[in-house]
Amino acid sequence: MKSVQVLLCLVLLLFCTSEAAKTSKSGKAKTAKVAKLKKSEVTDSRDKQKYRTVKIADREWFADNLNLNVPNSYCYAEDENNCMAYGRLYTWEAAIQACPAGYRLPTDEDFESLWTAAGADFNVAYLLKTDYGWSGETNGNDTLKFSAMPAGNRFDDGNYGNLSKIAFFWSASAEGEEANVWYMSSKSMGFSYMTKPKTFGFSVRCVK
Template sequence: MTDDRDGHVYKTVELGCKWWMAENLAFDSENSFEGKYGRLYEWGALADACPFGWHVSTVDEWQDLINRVHKEFRNNAVLRSTTGWDVDSSRIDDEEWGGNVKGTDGLGFSIFPDGYVYYGEGGTPRYEGVGSAANFWTVDYIQSDRDVVVFDNHLETEFMDATDPDAYSVRCVKD
């Protein structure tokens, strides 16, 4: 899929009944930061983040994807990239740790651990979690009006409240 706004070409993959971008959105817009694997966006940038015909993923879309993957593969390693994840090699076989934290990218979805941008003391933005977590905005309301889905290096996935003006990755889904 080519983004007409900047000519960037994105890999896409059909998972379930949805077409997803198979990489993080990289459109340079106001209220976004350059990440290692795409851009990280503040909440205010989401309205126009995705190209025409695509939208920021929803909680239901993520939940459906995660449920399908867990039903068939038992964990989310098939959604994760094979590189970029911090690995404690002494714990790879530890059942509590979750096993193959690097991922297999078996479905071509390529979740990379881009972390997020956090505004620390004094309002200075700083990168956190690079190598250990992938955080994606959703456009739904679960517990607050700004929620993200988080994949960590323990093969865990959770939905959590985000704080404004933190910045997270975006995956777009075809309308």
């Protein structure tokens, strides 16, 4: 009888050891996955503002909207608090030269890379949006730490709109008087682009 009890104890000990090893391996995998998405930080030498950055695929993105005060850039509704929360809104001509040294305004190819990294489907914005601030209960979960904020836009007549509803990002890809702008809205989890006049004011995300 004692030999049977000893045998059972040995079996249970081996089982528990095996399960602990599996848990340990699983925990390491999860930690490694999170580490790959860990944000870093860069300081803009021009005005000493700090921006979070995140590596997504083979590109390093700003995880905040640019907030450098240059000509033809604006705070939403002329309110400095909106600049602190959402960054500034730039005309395309201001945006194309606003990023700090080592970074640049993203091209359509850069945004397509971001779209692919987020799943290349109709729900990619869920992985790119912040988990707060979006109207209509369409927050994301910010899995990729891109932290897209619905900063709205400035129209070319000087009016503002779409705060808490749409995140617009200028693309460097342009032709004539218009340029592409990539956007996410509170109406869906899609991420796409459209063409707008370069005189509109939209957010800027820098990339390298």
